[in-house]
Amino acid sequence: MVKRALPSDKIPIKVTEILPRLKDGGAFVKFSHPPDVSAREIEENVSKLLKEKPVKPFFSPFRSVQAGLVKGVPWLEDLHRFPHSRLRVEFVPKNPGEEAVELSQETLYSLFRRFGKISEIKSQPWDSKVLPKYAYVDFGFVRDAIMARNCLHGFVVTEELGGGKLGTRLRMSYEQRTKPHRIWDWMANHPRIVIPVLVALLTGLTVVVFDPIRSFFVKAHVSGTFRLNNTRVVRWLRQQTSDIFAFQREKAEQAGLETIWTHRKDLIDQIQKWLLETAETFIVVQGPRGSGKKELVLEQALKDRRNVLVIDCKPIVEARGESSTIKKMASAVGYRPIFSWAYSISSMADLAVQSTTGVKAGFSETLDSQLQKILQTAAGALTDLGLEGRRKSDPDFSLPPDAYLEAHPEKRPVVVIDNFLHKNDGKTIVYDKIAEWAAALVQSNVAHVIFLTTDSSYSKSLSKSLPDRVFRQAALGDLSPDVAKRFVLSHIHNDDASRSTKGSEAPSQEKKPENRVVQLSELDECIGTLGGRLTELEFLARRLQAGQTPRQAVADITDQSASEILKMFLLPGKTTSDSEHKWSAEQAWYLIKALASKGSLRYHEVLLSDTFRSSLSAPDGESALEGLANVELIGVTTANGRPLSIVVGKPVYLAAFRLLSRDPVLSAKMDMAVLAELAKVESRTIEKAEAELATLGALPTLPSQTTGRVTYLLAKIETSHRKVEAYEAEMAKLKKTLSKED
Structure with missing residues (x-):
């Protein structure tokens, strides 16, 4: 390289x-030249x-x-220093102990x-006391700074050039224009700007990366892509081994359900017809627990x-907890991956940032926003599933997605919301979000929505989401x-048939035909006691089989x-004091005893009774009745939208109420609790009347206008006193x- 740059025939x-100076990307070349040629001329010739x-x-x-030319x-050092475009030029004396001058910008x-x-x-700033004096020279390119440093380091500026009488030596070093870690320091010093930007970037990354994955898993969960029961191999094996292995319910149970489905064939056909209509409303299947709502709809x-x-x-x-609620909701719709643990961590991080900077970072999201995100992803996946069968050859392919699904209601997915209003006394945000999401699905023709509920007052909650729609209602009562x-008999007959086929048990005296006929002769009376609730009938059939x-x-x-x-309901502590129940044990006993004797009570008659009207532990009678109805101790019948009467929550409860009321010890204990509470109420009434009489008696002169009031208070005291005497005697x-x- 040196020979090519300095040919001997042209440069003397x-x-x-x-x-070589590999770190600087060049080399120092020492040379000798004739005395009649100066070094300055050689530099000019080489450059030319x-x-x-x-x-x-x-x-x-x-x-x-x-x-x-090196002046x-x-x-020549091998330190861990690398070239930069900025040179720090220090002005030092030519010899130690002498004085150096600061060069002007023109000289530099x-x-x-x-x-x-x-x-x-x-x-250097004029008021700086840093020695030696220095100046910064910034070059446009690093290679020019390298050339200047290697050529002028240690150069003595004479007096003619502006270096003073004694001369000034230049000492140069590379220096970065920006300090190291400056970006990190700026980020650490400006958290109010950096943290929201980071949150936005992380949110964008989550949307871009995880949302398509989550949408895929929701679609797979709804369509059953990864379920083994839907694969061709498992279905073929099921057909081939149906006589060996039982993939379904036992035959007795299946036969019993067939009896019920035959009885409710009209209701099943009605629900199927509703699913073929384009009405933008909910389908609500309401019935008590154990009435077979889920089996009727799904199966x-x-x-x-x-x-x-x-x-x-x-x-x-x-x-328990918001993180667990988010996890359960995500699992219900197949939304994964879900980082429920990150919810708590982000909340703590947001609290820490707010305590240090005074501004919320926005790391944490509320339960409302998390549920909204999960349900929105599920809605998008349901839309994609409804449009899967659309082909370009279809005449209505050009229609928008909502118009296409409106024209083809049979292709819409079906969302079944089970146990809606299961516990209507807490976490209403879950029910509200699900109802709003379901309303958006039916209004945009994305899916059909079927609610399964035991609460007869479901219309209050659903009307908030669809105030201008009439719901499709299907009520399931007792059989x-x-x-x-017939349901119980089908269980027993199929059980007998299966045992006779197996032949593994010898017939005992209890299972002889004549004994079985005698037993079944009592069935009509027993079914009248149990009623038509499916769970109790299955329990009865199993006991008869045993x-x-x-x-x-x-x-x-x-x-x-x-x-x-x-x-x-009757143990101590079952009152509103535990923040879980809205009734008292005395109120529950009043209903048990009254229903055991009458079977049905007027709704407002119960509210006007002393136990409900003057209760000390549960003062709101209507809330108490609503709470007891929600846990199915009682049932409330309505007429024209208003409560009419109170009946037992389950048919078997009527026999249980009578059994409890016949217990003399329990009846005496609970009656004493009711009477003690009523006596306390009357004692308080007497105390209030006596306090008012004492106030009136303290007046200097009793006005004539207070005579009626005094008479009223005295009569009230006498009435309450007689009641207390009667209660105590009882x-x-x-x-x-x-x-x-x-």
């Missing part, structure tokens, strides 16, 4: 030594020659080699301009329907005695129901009963 010099015939190394084909004393420009374009020269009305999404509200509402009997008589089975079921009522009798009975 002799190269004596070459010192390199311009006419540029020498370009193979690793830098776009830049040619440059040369400059100072180069510092004249010295350094020959090596390249200078972008800026910054002198009969939607038996051959594809793309069915089932959302069970019960685990979502019963989840009629005839259908209930060898019990119908009366024994009904007695056991009644005893179990009575124990549940005693534990849930309580004394009950105490005798408790002391004698076991």
